[in-house]
Amino acid sequence: xxxxxxxxxxxxxxxxxxxxxxxxxxxxxxxxxxxxxxxxxxxxxxxxxxxxxxxxxxxxxxxxxxxxxxxxxxxxxxxxxxxxxxxxxxxxxxxxxxxxx
Amino acid sequence: xxxxxxxxxxxxxxxxxxxxxxxxxxxxxxxxxxxxxxxxxxxxxxxxxxxxxxxxxxxxxxxxxxxxxxxxxxxxxxxxxxxxxxxxxxxxxxxx
Numbered sequence: 001x002x003x004x005x006x007x008x009x010x011x012x013x014x015x016x017x018x019x020x021x022x023x024x025x026x027x028x029x030x031x032x033x034x035x036x037x038x039x040x041x042x043x044x045x046x047x048x049x050x051x052x053x054x055x056x057x058x059x060x061x062x063x064x065x066x067x068x069x070x071x072x073x074x075x076x077x078x079x080x081x082x083x084x085x086x087x088x089x090x091x092x093x094x095x096x097x098x099x100x101x
Numbered sequence: 102x103x104x105x106x107x108x109x110x111x112x113x114x115x116x117x118x119x120x121x122x123x124x125x126x127x128x129x130x131x132x133x134x135x136x137x138x139x140x141x142x143x144x145x146x147x148x149x150x151x152x153x154x155x156x157x158x159x160x161x162x163x164x165x166x167x168x169x170x171x172x173x174x175x176x177x178x179x180x181x182x183x184x185x186x187x188x189x190x191x192x193x194x195x196x197x
Contacts, residue, residue, distance in 0.1 A: 006105065016146070017119060021122075029138070032126070048152065064165055067168055067172060078179040084187075085183040089134070089186065
């Protein structure tokens with residue numbers, strides 16, 4: 001059980017770290033939103049699941065699973081709201097000028 | 102042999118480093134929406150960091166309620182700030 005929990009924690013942190021690299025390095029607001037919306041949701045869900053497995057079957061692990069459910073509902077909604085607000089405020093998407101790099 | 106306590110302590114430090122990386126985007130974001138994106142990222146890391154720290158100090162029943170209420174407040178805050186800056190930064194299509 002400890003092995004499963006540790007593997008889920010490390011894998012989730014890998015996704016979270018990939019999301020942070022993406023939000024630093026990608027060229028545009030919409031690309032950064034892409035990195036935030038998927039990597040962050042999956043990474044946080046995996047880490048919370050690993051902690052709930054480590055805790056065992058109790059009321060606390062049920063609360064952790066509820067936090068997991070709430071995050072996996074709220075994080076895509078917040079990402080969508082940010083993207084729609086940026087489109088309506090007139091943020092133009094990035095285009096490659098050269099065509100071939 | 103890596104114990105669970107060592108893994109949780111190193112994960113909390115690594116989560117702090119990831120939050121600092123996201124703070125760079127909050128400080129240097131070209132538009133206001135980049136700053137909001139970095140802020141949302143820091144918020145969701147904070148939920149995980151609270152539960153990791155609580156599970157490291159064997160008091161996770163205390164910290165999970167704080168994490169849940171912080172998650173609710175962060176979500177509502179992100180939604181309200183997105184709506185506010187959508188209206189106040191000169192929408193292209195006019196207000197609804």
